[in-house]
Amino acid sequence: MTTTLAQKNMEAKKKVFGMIQAFWESQCLYVATRLDIFNILSEGSQSIETLAEKTATKAEKLYVILRALGHLGVLEEQPGKIFAATEVSDLLVTNAEPSIGHFAMHIIEPAQWDAWKELETCLHTGEVPFERANGKTVYEFTRDEDWSGDVFIKAMSFLTDHAVDALLDVFDFSRFGTVMDVGGGQGGLISKIVKRFGCKGMLFDLPYVTETAPAYIQKQGVAADAVQIVTGDVFEGLPTGADAIVMKYFLSSWKDEDALTILRHCREALPKHGKVVLLQCIVPDLGEPTVCPDGIIPSLFATQIMVAVPGGAWRTQKEYERLFTASGFQLENVVHTGTNLSALEFGLVD
Ligand SMILES: C[S@@+](CC[C@H](N)C(=O)[O-])C[C@H]1O[C@@H](n2cnc3c(N)ncnc32)[C@H](O)[C@@H]1O
Structure with missing residues (x-):
C-alpha cells in the first residue's frame, strides 16, 4: 500500500503535536507526584473527591489532570x-525508597523550568541557563533549598541503583585487586563493587564530599577497612594503589583540556596493567540507535545537562576515544548494560 502525501503530512503533524504536548505531560506528571497522588493510590483506588480532599485541591480541576494521566497510561480511570x-x-x-518519582520531581521542578526559559538567550550569551534563571549553580541551589536538595539526592540514588545494578550483572570487577572510584561521591558505587566482587576499594573525592562517606559505606554493609577513603583534588594528582580506576559521570563534568589532565593523572597512578573503566551514557554517532534500552534519549539528556550543569559535556564514544588515545590509553572493551549506562574499558598503551 502506498503512502499518500496527505498521510505523510498527517504523520509529520502528529510528530510535532506529540512534541508540543510532551511538555504538558511532564507538568501533569510533576504536579501529581508532588501532590502525593501516586503514594495515596498505592494504598487503593480513590474517588476524585477523596483525592481532592487529601491533597487540598479543587476536585473539578484535579480531575482534568488525572483524566489526562489516565489517557497517558499512568493511572486507570474507572466509572x-x-x-x-x-x-x-x-x-x-516517593514515600518509600528513592524512585523515578524523585527524579521526575528534581528534573521538572520550577527552577529547572525557569532554566529552560533562558535557553534561547543563553545560546547567544554562552551562559548556563540555570544560573541565569536562578542566580546560582544547580549545586548551590540544591545545597540551599531543603526540599530540592532532598529530592536531588534521592533522584541521584535512584539513577545510580537503576544503572549500577544492571552494570554489575554484566561487568566483571573480580579480576581487579583494588578498584578506585574517582569522583565517587558518598561511595555508593564502590560499596556495591566491593560487596559484590570481594576486591578492595578506594574512594577519591573532594574533602567536604567524603565527610559522610564512612558512615554511608558502612550502612551499605561494607566493612570500614574494605574501602580506603582518600580526599583530594583530581587536578593535583591521584593516589597509587589501584589496578582499576572507575569514573562514573565524572569525565563528562569537564571540558576537553581538564579531561586530558585527569587522564594524565590516571595514567601516572596506575600500574602498567592498569585499566580505566569509564561509566557514562554515550551520545550516539550518526546511524547508531538514538534511544537507550531504558527510554533515555542521550542527545536530549545532553541538552538538559547543558541547560543545568556548568562546564563539561556528554560525548560520543569516538570523542571519548580521542581523549583517551591522546592520553596513552587504548579502548579494550565496551559493555552495554541494558539501561542508559555503558562501560568503556581502556588499557595503557605500552
Ligand atoms: C557528577 S558527580 C558524579 C558522582 C558519582 N560518580 C555518580 O555517578 O553519582 C561528580 C563528582 O566529582 C566530584 N568532584 C568534583 N570536582 C572534583 C575534583 N576537583 N577532585 C575530585 N573530585 C571532584 C564531586 O564532588 C562529585 O562527587
Missing part, C-alpha cells in the same frame, strides 16, 4: 471518577 494505580504509577511512589 464514577474513581482512579486506580497502575504499574507505571507504582514506580512513581
Whole structure:
C-alpha cells in the first residue's frame, strides 16, 4: 500500500503535536507526584473527591489532570471518577525508597523550568541557563533549598541503583585487586563493587564530599577497612594503589583540556596493567540507535545537562576515544548494560 502525501503530512503533524504536548505531560506528571497522588493510590483506588480532599485541591480541576494521566497510561480511570494505580504509577511512589518519582520531581521542578526559559538567550550569551534563571549553580541551589536538595539526592540514588545494578550483572570487577572510584561521591558505587566482587576499594573525592562517606559505606554493609577513603583534588594528582580506576559521570563534568589532565593523572597512578573503566551514557554517532534500552534519549539528556550543569559535556564514544588515545590509553572493551549506562574499558598503551 502506498503512502499518500496527505498521510505523510498527517504523520509529520502528529510528530510535532506529540512534541508540543510532551511538555504538558511532564507538568501533569510533576504536579501529581508532588501532590502525593501516586503514594495515596498505592494504598487503593480513590474517588476524585477523596483525592481532592487529601491533597487540598479543587476536585473539578484535579480531575482534568488525572483524566489526562489516565489517557497517558499512568493511572486507570474507572466509572464514577474513581482512579486506580497502575504499574507505571507504582514506580512513581516517593514515600518509600528513592524512585523515578524523585527524579521526575528534581528534573521538572520550577527552577529547572525557569532554566529552560533562558535557553534561547543563553545560546547567544554562552551562559548556563540555570544560573541565569536562578542566580546560582544547580549545586548551590540544591545545597540551599531543603526540599530540592532532598529530592536531588534521592533522584541521584535512584539513577545510580537503576544503572549500577544492571552494570554489575554484566561487568566483571573480580579480576581487579583494588578498584578506585574517582569522583565517587558518598561511595555508593564502590560499596556495591566491593560487596559484590570481594576486591578492595578506594574512594577519591573532594574533602567536604567524603565527610559522610564512612558512615554511608558502612550502612551499605561494607566493612570500614574494605574501602580506603582518600580526599583530594583530581587536578593535583591521584593516589597509587589501584589496578582499576572507575569514573562514573565524572569525565563528562569537564571540558576537553581538564579531561586530558585527569587522564594524565590516571595514567601516572596506575600500574602498567592498569585499566580505566569509564561509566557514562554515550551520545550516539550518526546511524547508531538514538534511544537507550531504558527510554533515555542521550542527545536530549545532553541538552538538559547543558541547560543545568556548568562546564563539561556528554560525548560520543569516538570523542571519548580521542581523549583517551591522546592520553596513552587504548579502548579494550565496551559493555552495554541494558539501561542508559555503558562501560568503556581502556588499557595503557605500552
Ligand atoms: C557528577 S558527580 C558524579 C558522582 C558519582 N560518580 C555518580 O555517578 O553519582 C561528580 C563528582 O566529582 C566530584 N568532584 C568534583 N570536582 C572534583 C575534583 N576537583 N577532585 C575530585 N573530585 C571532584 C564531586 O564532588 C562529585 O562527587
